[in-house]
Amino acid sequence: MLAPIVIFAFNRPEALQKLLDSLRMNSFYEESDKYIFIDGPRCEEDKAKVDEVVTIARKVASNISISPVNRGLGNSIIAGVSTIIAEYGKAIVLEDDLICAPNFLSYMNQALDFYENDNKIISICGYGLKIKRPRGYVGDVYLLGRSSSWGWATWKDRCEQIDWDIQDWNEFSSNKQMRRAFNKNGSDMYSMLKGYMEGKNHSWAIRFCYNQFKLGKYSICPFISKVDNIGFGEEATNCKQRYSRFKVNMDIAHSHEFLFEKDIESNKRIEKLCYRYHSITLRLYSKIRKTLHI
Structure with a gap:
């Protein structure tokens, strides 16, 4: 059974159109059930663009949910994914600022099937950082202790393990050793979670990553990004700067055959390469560029 495609959109009709155009190039697009969740406008100025998004969405999907109020991306994704995954047992999740390679759906569905019974895997990521495959490494994917919110999928039983309210925050935040361990997946991890708990951001992704850390689980990531x-x-919800430190090798081979390892294990070399993208140095460089609008 193909996983349903769950898309979250807001006030960027051009971006949604580009995402849908890229998905149409995929095998299994027509056969896949599609759900589009559209958040309500934050102010009167948003209304016209949200209406454009609704018009585009209605051309490609009959399963459309339009919020009468602005719920925010985090609340929309948690509620929407929970609803769909309860029915299907799995889901592929996309936001409207993404574009997909023509083999994205093949990769995601194959990986979901292959790793479904591997309980150390919490999610399948379509996005992969620009890193070199270590010499002698077998397989087209690797394990990472940090999931990506840019095109991902998971299963019902994994999703049900997530504590979105972070009920153990007081215990965790007072444990220096645990905070340090959490930051091994990126120097920004604890600060982002702290920011959420203090009401400074509304990130669902950092809560997902914290639960992933707490449960000791991994994400599957591709060497060649899909x-x-x-x-x-400026119109982005979370990435308002023009510069992105997250570089990719986008898949242009369009192969529908992927080498997955049954007993895949974490690789320290790969973890080190991925950590560089979340290092203090690169984050500082990115912040400077954001401040200078370059």
């Missing part, structure tokens, strides 16, 4: 994020700019 997704790119084009949503950097």
Whole structure:
């Protein structure tokens, strides 16, 4: 059974159109059930663009949910994914600032099937950082202790393990050793979670990653990315800067055959290469460029 495609959109009709155009190039697009969740306008100025998004969505899907109020991306994704995954047992999730390679759906569905019974895997990521495959490494994917929100999928039993309210926050935040361990997946991890708990951001992704860390689970990531994020700019919800430190090798081979390892294990070399993208140095460089609008 193909996983349903769950898309979250807001006020960027051009971005949604580009995402849908890229998905149409995929095998299994027509056969896949599609659900589009559209958040309500934040103000009167948003209304016209949200209406455009609704018009585009109605041309490609009959399963459309339009919020009468602005719920925010985090609340929309948690509620929407929970609803769909309860029915199907799995789901492929996309936001409207992404474009997909023509083999994205093949990769995601195959990986979901292959790793469904591997309980150390919490999610399948379509996005993969630009890193070199270590010499002698077998397989087209690797394990990472940090999931990506840019084109991902998971299963019902994994989703049900997520504590979105972070009920153990007081215990965790007072444990220096645990905070340090969490930051091994990126120097920004604890600060982002702290920001959410203090009401400074509304990120669902950092809560997902924290639960992933707490449960000791991994994400499957591709060496050749099946997704790119084009949503950097002033209209973006979370990525308002134009510069992105997250580089990709986008898949141009379009192969529908992928080498997955049954007993895949984490690789320290790969983890180190991925950590560089979340290092203090690169984050500082990115912040400077954001401040200078370059």
